[in-house]
Amino acid sequence: MPQAPAGLGWGGILRLGLVQTALGAVVVLTTSTINRIMIVELALPALLPGLLVGLHYAIQVLRPWMGHGSDAGGRRTPWIIGGMAVLALGGIGAAGAVALMAAGALLLGLLAALAAFLLIGAGVSAAGTALLVLLTARVAPARRAAAASIVWIMMIAGFVVSTALAGRLLDPYSPGRLLAVATGICVLAFLLALLALRGLEPAALPRPAPAPAVPLPFRRALAEVWTEPVTRRFTLFVFVSMLAYSAQDLMLEPFAGQVFGLSLGQSTRLASLQHGGVLGGMVLVALAAGLVRSFRALQAWSVAGCVASACGMALLAFSGLAGGDWPLGLSFAGLGLANDAFAAAAIASMMQLAARGPREGLRIGLWGAAQAIAFGLGGVASTAALDLARLLLGAAPAAYGAVFLGNALLFLAAASLAAGLLRTECGAMTLRTSIRERDA
Numbered sequence: 001m002p003q004a005p006a007g008l009g010w011g012g013i014l015r016l017g018l019v020q021t022a023l024g025a026v027v028v029l030t031t032s033t034i035n036r037i038m039i040v041e042l043a044l045p046a047l048l049p050g051l052l053v054g055l056h057y058a059i060q061v062l063r064p065w066m067g068h069g070s071d072a073g074g075r076r077t078p079w080i081i082g083g084m085a086v087l088a089l090g091g092i093g094a095a096g097a098v099a100l101m102a103a104g105a106l107l108l109g110l111l112a113a114l115a116a117f118l119l120i121g122a123g124v125s126a127a128g129t130a131l132l133v134l135l136t137a138r139v140a141p142a143r144r145a146a147a148a149s150i151v152w153i154m155m156i157a158g159f160v161v162s163t164a165l166a167g168r169l170l171d172p173y174s175p176g177r178l179l180a181v182a183t184g185i186c187v188l189a190f191l192l193a194l195l196a197l198r199g200l201e202p203a204a205l206p207r208p209a210p211a212p213a214v215p216l217p218f219r220r221a222l223a224e225v226w227t228e229p230v231t232r233r234f235t236l237f238v239f240v241s242m243l244a245y246s247a248q249d250l251m252l253e254p255f256a257g258q259v260f261g262l263s264l265g266q267s268t269r270l271a272s273l274q275h276g277g278v279l280g281g282m283v284l285v286a287l288a289a290g291l292v293r294s295f296r297a298l299q300a301w302s303v304a305g306c307v308a309s310a311c312g313m314a315l316l317a318f319s320g321l322a323g324g325d326w327p328l329g330l331s332f333a334g335l336g337l338a339n340d341a342f343a344a345a346a347i348a349s350m351m352q353l354a355a356r357g358p359r360e361g362l363r364i365g366l367w368g369a370a371q372a373i374a375f376g377l378g379g380v381a382s383t384a385a386l387d388l389a390r391l392l393l394g395a396a397p398a399a400y401g402a403v404f405l406g407n408a409l410l411f412l413a414a415a416s417l418a419a420g421l422l423r424t425e426c427g428a429m430t431l432r433t434s435i436r437e438r439d440a
Contacts, residue, residue: 024158067365087123246378277336305342320397
């Protein structure tokens with residue numbers, strides 16, 4: 001049997017993290033900066049950028065197909081580079097679409113924005129899926145939890161660097177300046193990814209078993225993977241947990257303003273505390289990587305993170321009754337810590353499961369598609385639920401409280417699914433032990 005290639009050291013993991021930094025830098029430019037320009041400077045309906053961002057999530061249902069394509073080719077680097085190129089073109093195209101709208105060509109600008117966000121979604125799908133598969137294949141199991149946290153931290157670093165750079169260079173704003181800044185950021189991000197990937201993946205990876213002469217068609221391969229009970233249950237866990245995770249994003253700052261009467265600056269500072277908690281959760285998982293190695297340990301961590309997130313949402317649901325005496329900053333930071341502790345553990349679990357057999361790319365693509373669909377639905381579902389709760393309950397504290405309690409129930413459902421996976425894994429381990437003892 002051929003030997004597996006040497007696993008990536010911390011330097012290689014950091015280089016893959018730089019690719020994720022580059023990916024995050026382009027994505028946040030389109031979902032944050034361009035989103036604000038459409039709403040504020042161009043005075044367009046907020047629904048328009050919301051639909052465009054939703055489109056970039058919807059196109060990510062292609063992730064399983066792209067993962068299958070990288071499985072068939074055997075190498076992931078071409079998919080990452082191609083995806084980053086498509087993503088960069090989409091980022092430049094989105095800025096160009098805004099320039100067209102500003103020049104009065106609204107219909108042409110809308111069509112260009114539609115094409116650009118389709119490219120963004122396709123680029124994220126190809127690059128993000130293949131990157132996680134490469135990380136799974138080349139990182140030793142004992143390092144996967146830490147590697148998942150490091151890569152996620154570096155993605156957030158891309159958010160920070162891109163928005164800070166764009167914020168400096170876009171003042172004073174003009175459509176031409178936006179196009180120039182977006183082009184510069186997208187080109188630099190692509191070049192950074194290209195340099196980080198150089199020589200990282202061998203030209204030909206040895207495979208544990210000879211590949212079939214004719215690879216399975218995508219539909220047959222997907223049907224085969226879907227027959228695996230753990231794969232189906234983990235897909236459902238990813239969907240429910242990420243639905244709960246994303247549903248809160250559009251709720252927290254408006255809640256601080258409408259229920260606690262905080263100004264825009266004050267609610268933004270609270271959001272920064274939440275992001276600080278997110279970083280803390282990632283660092284916590286990275287530091288605990290020596291203890292959190294097995295799939296069982298990662299699922300136990302996921303259960304604990306989901307339960308803690310449910311408790312955090314429930315406390316916020318009742319915080320409106322306490323009014324100004326409630327430690328809102330501590331609640332936001334604690335919620336961020338709980339959220340990302342379970343999210344980082346979930347990504348590491350995904351890597352552990354994908355590495356157990358062939359078609360790693362298809363599995364990770366399937367779970368990535370579940371996450372993208374959940375993120376696309378989360379914001380829409382939560383805002384619709386809030387509008388309905390306001391209509392039925394009237395008072396803002398009661399309306400937000402009802403939505404937050406519903407979100408807490410989603411986190412508890414995710415915890416139950418993770419616990420079910422934990423029981424399945426324990427049962428499988430007991431069965432394997434019994435078989436070994438019988439055969440001995």
